[in-house]
Amino acid sequence: MSETPGLLGPAEIRASAAALGVRPTKKLGQNFVHDANTVRRIVELARVGTSDTVLEVGPGLGSLTLGLLHTGARVLAVEIDHALAGRLPATAAAYAPEAADRLAVLERDALTLRAAELPGPAPTTLVANLPYNVAVPVVLHLLAELPTLRRGLVMVQTEVAERMAARPGSRVYGVPSVKLAWYGRVRTAGSVPRSVFWPVPNVDSSLVEFERHPGAERAGADGVRPDRARGVDRDAVFGLVDAAFAQRRKTLRAALAAWAGSAERAGALLTAAGVDPATRGERLTVDDFIAIAAAAPTV
Template sequence: MTEAPGSQPSPGSQPSPGPQPLLGAADIRALAVELGIRPTKTLGQNFVIDGNTIRRIVAAAGIHPEETVLEVGPGLGSLTLGLLDAAARVVAIEIDPVLARRLPETIARWRPDAVGRFDLVLSDALKVTDLPGTPEGPGALVANLPYNVAVPVVLHLLEHFPSLRHGLVMVQEEVADRLAAGPGSKTYGVPSVKAAWYGTMRKAGVIGMNVFWPAPKIHSGLVAFTRTAPPPTTAPREEVFAVIDAAFAQRRKTLRAALSGWAGSGAAAEAILRAAGVDPSARGEVLGVAEFARIAEEKRAAGSASAASEALG
């Protein structure tokens, strides 16, 4: 993990008022030629080339002027510039070393007044657990996420940065539907429930294909989130997530059958489900995160009771 050189912001520094120019299609392509790069599918690189789309994303994110924004995959800096216009500070995580080396220069050229309000971390976002210059942590996550790792990245960052109170991410539209789905929906599944552990998710819009270079073959979706407290439970998050994984591993099966391996047997699964107030013949797709938490909690209780019984006799 490396931080790009740059001075710390002076007390009370704020983004410059008024609209400022953003990178357009010609600028993006010129930067790519200068760096000798071609966007790769491996890293999920699709650069936004439309300034109005950037402004739309920034406006929809509801950024507070005094907060720090975390961006993942800044690429050539399209969204980064828009975020610097709205936030007090931007911390960007970039995995591509070529793009990471060029980004501070782009900031210095296009937003010279914002150089001291920008930090760059060269790393895989799935491995980052702390950030430079933000002892209190970032307040918002705003990012155009690579389609292939969008859900793991969102869940990882929400887990390791409890300071993230809200945000807006652009992902594949299908992924956006899954993250924002509620119980009973056809798109409801593991991403939906795990995301609900951290907060409320809602689909905030659809982005067309022609605002990217290269243009993807599918639309993108905007997902806005607001952090809320997880459901009250004595079960750790890891145990609740294990129940969720087991319940959806075979989503056509009843919970009694789907959780039999996780619980040890079908009879044990049924007992745990009934104790949690859940119908054993139901399927995982109809349960909310609070119900999964109760199931995990009842298994812990059953395990504690069994251990106590063995100790006594």
């Protein structure tokens, strides 16, 4: 049994993988957490409680799943790997028998997951060790698809974490920073040593915490309060953000010329929104981008 009752240690992780014939692959970003202290730290930072339904993406062999179940929460685990998805209920029954009925497993790609597919109560919290190559698309997709997600804590590559939580003016501030800010507050919540994973990754990892804007779960399909969006839909703002950062070294007047129809109209839109046409996208907040999009129909 594990050195930490109810959780998986290094020996259990390797034994489970061997029993399934699973060899961690870089393609699926499979690096399994085997350190009980790290699991407990993630669960604590995620503030998971008995009233929560947790969406866990990429549960793997179940290390974090068990930690979440021990809080009394319901866990909906979304796993793309057939063998791992099939094993997870048995792992829960063996290590958390009193909580096994609070686990549901979906064998799905999180990037194509739809709210209508989810069983039981709608998820309130996202907690995940995300494959580094799809971390940002997965988080953005889930926030768009599931407005009931009020908060989350995800483990990603440190460079990705820095981009996700960057503030205007930062050298790594860009498209992910702005789009995530549309939904709520984002911040980094600490680093995770490479030694807690099997196999050991060749990149550093960090935790990113987000909290959705209050009232968003009662908003429309965009998952954002109508008063904050100023009548502009998400796709309009996100298209503007993509255009602004496609040529990030250019002034906004030049970078948005194709988006607006001409450099002259781009300049007029920026002026109407109270934004200096000579500035660059990396200086703007999400509210600045909303203001520019809102000005478009009037100029």
